Amino acid sequence: EAQVTQNPRYLITVTGKKLTVTCSQNMNHEYMSWYRQDPGLGLRQIYYSMNVEVTDKGDVPEGYKVSRKEKRNFPLILESPSPNQTSLYFCASSFIRDQPQHFGDGTRLSIL
Amino acid sequence: AQSVSQHNHHVILSEAASLELGCNYSYGGTVNLFWYVQYPGQHLQLLLKYFSGDPLVKGIKGFEAEFIKSKFSFNLRKPSVQWSDTAEYFCAVNAQVNTGKLIFGQGTTLQVKP
Numbered sequence: 692e693a694q695v696t697q698n699p700r701y702l703i704t705v706t707g708k709k710l711t712v713t714c715s716q717n718m719n720h721e722y723m724s725w726y727r728q729d730p731g732l733g734l735r736q737i738y739y740s741m742n743v744e745v746t747d748k749g750d751v752p753e754g755y756k757v758s759r760k761e762k763r764n765f766p767l768i769l770e771s772p773s774p775n776q777t778s779l780y781f782c783a784s785s786f787i788r789d790q791p792q793h794f795g796d797g798t799r800l801s802i803l
Numbered sequence: 804a805q806s807v808s809q810h811n812h813h814v815i816l817s818e819a820a821s822l823e824l825g826c827n828y829s830y831g832g833t834v835n836l837f838w839y840v841q842y843p844g845q846h847l848q849l850l851l852k853y854f855s856g857d858p859l860v861k862g863i864k865g866f867e868a869e870f871i872k873s874k875f876s877f878n879l880r881k882p883s884v885q886w887s888d889t890a891e892y893f894c895a896v897n898a899q900v901n902t903g904k905l906i907f908g909q910g911t912t913l914q915v916k917p
Contacts, residue, residue: 724905726907731812731909732909733807733809733893733907733908733909733910734847734893734895734907734910735907736904736905736906736907739904747904749904750906781846781847783847791837791849791852792847792849792905794846794847794848795846796845796846797846
């Protein structure tokens, strides 16, 4: 089954404790992206990757890091999480030319 | 800066009513346009897309959208809504085609009363 898998689905943690949200897709998509969803703001793009070892900033990259060492994986790293990063995070992937993106089920992060 | 604006934040309709959700974007060049739907507790799913050609595009579940270039708009429509259409709807624009940079609107929550 074609899917985008995010882990964990839920996480409550404390300020400053490094965390990683994993994202994996099994569709051989070149393109992957991370978004955060906040009430009244819709989805905002954090980072995206056009292919292995190619990443670029979206609209709200501050406080986040990503890496793309393999085509299927695109982890989101919060080196020193802060409460303003409490949000619902979605990973998505697609073929570059076939823009509609496949979204994961989301990761709800709460940073206290 | 490029932006996407959805005018209706919360819409309440009765079943069988007609729906139109507005979406405007600010970018003068070539765009790809999308509508996504998010049912309660679920991830986003594509409703329909416009890349080129016929400006009236049809999507899943009876939804359609019309691209009006002169108005920078891509409004979503459905002639007769059902209770199961209760969800949040997002308009999205790729204003730099083939870069993957996608800008979403704020979303519109649709509540359909049975």
